[in-house]
Amino acid sequence: MQTQTRDIAGIAAAATADEPTASNRVRPAAADQLRIDIFDSMIPLEAEWRELEQDNLASVHQSYDWCTAWVESFRYPLAILRGSIGDRIAFILPLEIIRSRGIRRAEFIGARHSNINTGLFSAEFLANEELAPALTTAIATALRGKADLAILRNVPLEWRGRRSPLASLPAVENQNHAFQLPFLDSFEASLKQVNAKRRRKKFKHQSRILEATGGYEYMIADPDQQDALLDLFFHQKAVRFREASLPDVFDDVPTQATFHRLLRRNAEGGFDATLQMHALRLKGEHEGHIAAVAALSRKGDHVICQFASIDEALVAEASPGEFLFWLMIERLHREGVALFDFGIGDQTYKRSWCPVETVQHDLLLPISSMGRMAAMAQRGITHTKTAIKSNRKLYAFIQRLRARRGTGAVAAGSDGEGD
Incomplete structure (x- = not known):
């Protein structure tokens, strides 16, 4: 029988002799064992x-x-x-x-x-x-x-x-x-689920806009970059919420601390990650400007976009958030992912990417x-x-x-x- 130790994960505390037991044992009639x-x-x-x-x-x-x-x-x-x-x-x-x-x-x-x-x-x-x-x-x-x-x-x-x-x-x-994009055998076949011709045309248009200002870099944050990108997300999202007159669900210390902790719990080796920061960074005349940020979780062949943000102050016409999604999805398809999950919440950009809607x-x-x-x-x-x-x-x-x-x-x- 387990005894309560009154501790939480990662913080050990000694149990005392008079603590009540932590075991309530039940035997449902439908399953005696x-x-x-x-x-x-x-x-x-x-x-x-x-x-x-x-x-x-x-x-x-x-x-x-x-x-x-x-x-x-x-x-x-x-x-x-x-x-x-x-x-x-x-x-x-x-x-x-x-x-x-x-x-x-x-x-x-x-x-x-x-x-x-x-x-x-x-x-x-x-x-x-x-x-x-x-x-x-x-x-x-x-x-x-x-x-x-x-x-x-x-x-x-x-x-x-x-x-x-x-x-x-x-x-x-x-x-x-929730909204998902299943990955098929080829990237082209995967895109055909969501109008491949239109998608490729839009991507090429976005690429031309970004190249005309000096180009871009797709970042998968190194360990020493993760926290700064996450803080930038909190800032970008706060601005977007404020502009839209919406409450900021990330604006509390425990929530922000949790996501920072998740960045440091990624498994060594392999692809799985509790939370990993991705970003679109501009080059050339806007060198270093982060136009879009996304946080992905990966477990096995399932990837969830936990949250994303954009800063359209410089290249709004390139739709940097949509462009970053293309880059992430294209890369993850090569890495053997089976399902890209945009998470819950009904937004137009999710429906434009996702042939699957999960109740x-x-x-x-x-x-x-x-x-x-x-x-x-x-x-x-x-x-x-x-x-x-x-x-x-x-x-x-x-x-x-x-x-x-x-x-x-x-x-x-x-x-x-x-x-």
């Missing part, structure tokens, strides 16, 4: 966690390194669910407890800035369809006394041909969809009577947001109003405009 333990520390789970995250379809947002960075910055209490079958690991759901307006919510770690969440499951669990329905009761029982409501946001019920084991939980469709859901599992009321309210909020977002003029007005009042942050999205 399934047991769930609950942990308030990441450290005891690291080996099993890293084993499960090797699954190519598991989201980078549930990887050990990604979660560690958020935990170190925000320090919310943890309620990490570890499922086992006998002595074999079955799944890990990395949850944190966030208290708001008297309600304790169990959410995926760092969910506010996640583009897709899947949880972590073993091959044995995924192969046994009889175990998935037991999750609802098992999770509710494990979280009793720790949370009022479990909200697992941005979960695709089916992802790249696999049905999510979490699909049996009560769900409401998220108001935001995601928020899973709402009440734990207490207060949680049941909160779940009903959350469903109403989500339905209202969906209705507002379907009306472009109303949505723009609401965003401007929120910006003036400074009311909170926009939820997850690669552009910070996903709420």
Whole structure:
């Protein structure tokens, strides 16, 4: 039996003899062999966690390194669910407890800035369809006394041909969809999904504009350049939000600190990266000017653009953000990526690149009577947001109003405009 150590990832603290146990064991009737333990520390789970995250379809947002960075910055209490079958690991759901307006919510770690969440499951669990329905009761029982409501946001019920084991939980469709560009055998074939002729014509036009001012350089930041580029992104995005009268979702110290931590957690060797900065730098008469910045995460053959920004003060007619996307996508195709993900949030430039639109859901599992009321309210909020977002003029007005009042942050999205 595990004992609580009251520590967080990467920061060890000695346990005391009178600490309560961190294990709430449940045996769902549908799966007698399934047991769930609950942990308030990441450290005891690291080996099993890293084993499960090797699954190519598991989201980078549930990887050990990604979660560690958020935990170190925000320090919310943890309620990490570890499922086992006998002595074999079955799944890990990395949850944190966030208290708001008297309600304790169990959410995926760092969910506010996640583009897709899947949880972590073993091959044995995924192969046994009889175990998935037991999750609802098992999770509710494990979280009793720790949370009022479990909200697992941005979960695709089916992802790249696999049905999510979490699909049996009560769900409401998220108001935001995600957009992806699958890579086919050749770069040309990949472009044909989104009108290759028009794309190439636009790229050549942009290239001519940039060459006429002295050229450009596509940067993949070295370790000593990463932090400066990330800070430049925060600045560029703040300007764009201000000009658009939108709230700045990156304008808080813990969030910025987390993304800086993620830059330093990239794996040595190979291509995988929790966060890597890319940029378009001008040459010639505008030498050194950074016209566009993007941050990519890569896990296996899946790349997510976590966020991007532009500075169109000098070469706006070249659409530097679109140009940088071309350069990144072309390079990643050569490196064997299968899917380029623009993340959640419906913008015109995403639709111009993406033939695939992925519907995601928020899973709402009440734990207490207060949680049941909160779940009903959350469903109403989500339905209202969906209705507002379907009306472009109303949505723009609401965003401007929120910006003036400074009311909170926009939820997850690669552009910070996903709420």
